[in-house]
Amino acid sequence: MGGLDLLLSDLLRNGIESFLGRKAIDKIEKRLFEKYGLTLRESMEDFEKFNDVLYEIFGAGSKGMIHSVLSNLCNLKKSKGRKDSLVILHNPNLTEKILGILGDRYYRKILDLLIDKSLTAYEILDRVEIPQASAYRKMEVLIESGLLVEDGRVLGNRGRHAIRFTTLYRGLDMSIVKNRITVQIKMNKHMLQKSTILSTQYSV
Known part of the structure; x- marks a missing residue:
């Protein structure tokens, strides 16, 4: 990981944890470890894997969740x-x-x-x-x-x-x-x- 992802990753992770709550985060972390052997923090370094697990759990609405949190940090x-x-x-x-x-x-x-x-x-x-x-x-x-x-x-x-x-x-x-x-x-x-x-x- 480097560049823009380094700037964004910690704040994005904090925002996601706050947005989803502890129960959902525990479920995501468990699945990340089962599927990829990653913690939530580590998945920020390969966000496609985090996004994959989020989609698996929440379906199409997962993109809107991330977009909502990300928009508090930056816009493209x-x-x-x-x-x-x-x-x-x-x-x-x-x-x-x-x-x-x-x-x-x-x-x-x-x-x-x-x-x-x-x-x-x-x-x-x-x-x-x-x-x-x-x-x-x-x-x-x-x-x-x-x-x-x-x-x-x-x-x-x-x-x-x-x-x-x-x-x-x-x-x-x-x-x-x-x-x-x-x-x-x-x-x-x-x-x-x-x-x-x-x-x-x-x-x-």
């Missing part, structure tokens, strides 16, 4: 004839998390460097002019947050494969209306399709 706005779509985040926990990261100029340096391109960790370290130990820590935080994602591998020195990284988004805008912060993430189709959460709810 697809543009006809354009390659990019907007994922609009409006949950305070999500927006504050992103604002906290973007408030650090070194995080911004790494992310700005990788918009519309992918580089290996070595190439990133070589270009951002941040002390190496600090840069590695910054990259780890960005990966764990979902804003920095793997984008394939290349053959590096001594025949070893190196991971290439890129940003989750192609553009990011923020707005504040009546003290409510909204973050709009411009994403291409390839990145959207990596999200098992959005793929179960939208045709991406």
Whole structure:
């Protein structure tokens, strides 16, 4: 799991537990373990399996349940004839998390460097002019947050494969209306399709 699913998974799981109640969650967890050997938390990393169990228990109404919970976190706005779509985040926990990261100029340096391109960790370290130990820590935080994602591998020195990284988004805008912060993430189709959460709810 990575990218957008990392941003959404914990809050989505909490929302689902609150929406369905303990009795239903116990039933879902039991079936997840029987069928896939997964806990509820683990199923957020492969949302298609959670969605499969939910459909098995609740039928066609399961999609509406997930959509209701997910809409409290974000919405997807697809543009006809354009390659990019907007994922609009409006949950305070999500927006504050992103604002906290973007408030650090070194995080911004790494992310700005990788918009519309992918580089290996070595190439990133070589270009951002941040002390190496600090840069590695910054990259780890960005990966764990979902804003920095793997984008394939290349053959590096001594025949070893190196991971290439890129940003989750192609553009990011923020707005504040009546003290409510909204973050709009411009994403291409390839990145959207990596999200098992959005793929179960939208045709991406």
